[in-house]
Amino acid sequence: MKLIGFEEGLFPELDNYNAGFNKGSRRLKVTIDTLAAKTHYIENYPELLFNTLDLLPNIRNHRCSHGENEHAGRDYDMSHIFSPIKIVGDVIDTVHLFEHVALEIQCQVAEMQECSGLTCNYWEPETRYDVFIEYEEAPIAEFSCLTSLKLINSQINTPEEPFNIRDVLMLATTIARQGVEDAGSLSSHLGWSNGKLNRIIAELQELKFPFSAHLPAA
Ligand SMILES: [Zn+2]
Structure with missing residues (x-):
């Protein structure tokens, strides 16, 4: 995954899509392109999620209103991982995990009690995504996003790039x-x-x- 750019703003229209956003809060728009083939993200997702929860166990306490809770009917069964992160069985799951990792890092570093996010897919190009991250300090939010991106890429890129x-x-x-x-x-x-x-x-x-x-x- 590759970062295309950051844009700071209020984006009040997002309130309609995630009731978890605080009214009037600032949000960072993070535009991301997925670079690898769709199957690469889908096949790597279960292991990526498992390892990410091991590295950042507090993600198990996140609330998530994106996608579905049902794991039935997927090509893989992840019910044993006990993750609150909902999945749709497509590339967006990996980008959505990037969102939760960025929120978790920001909460840890900035000691924010609560912050919400949203992951949106473009119709065209369909490899592009906007992720919105609620923030108080933009530099910490950007650091959290860059760190999240590096963590996800370190696990799904081949060869794997070690990142502590x-x-x-x-x-x-x-x-x-x-x-x-x-x-x-x-x-x-x-x-x-x-x-x-x-x-x-x-x-x-x-x-x-x-x-x-x-x-x-x-
Ligand atoms: Zn979520």
């Missing part, structure tokens, strides 16, 4: 929630070597994490 979401989230939440950006404090707080800290800082930079002061250098 746990370390990235640990550093991002420590900086965002506790305001610590001093390298020495970060190393000792996280119990990381300078080398590891520098490596994850570089990952955060690549994902456009909004460092507030000077970049910490270990």
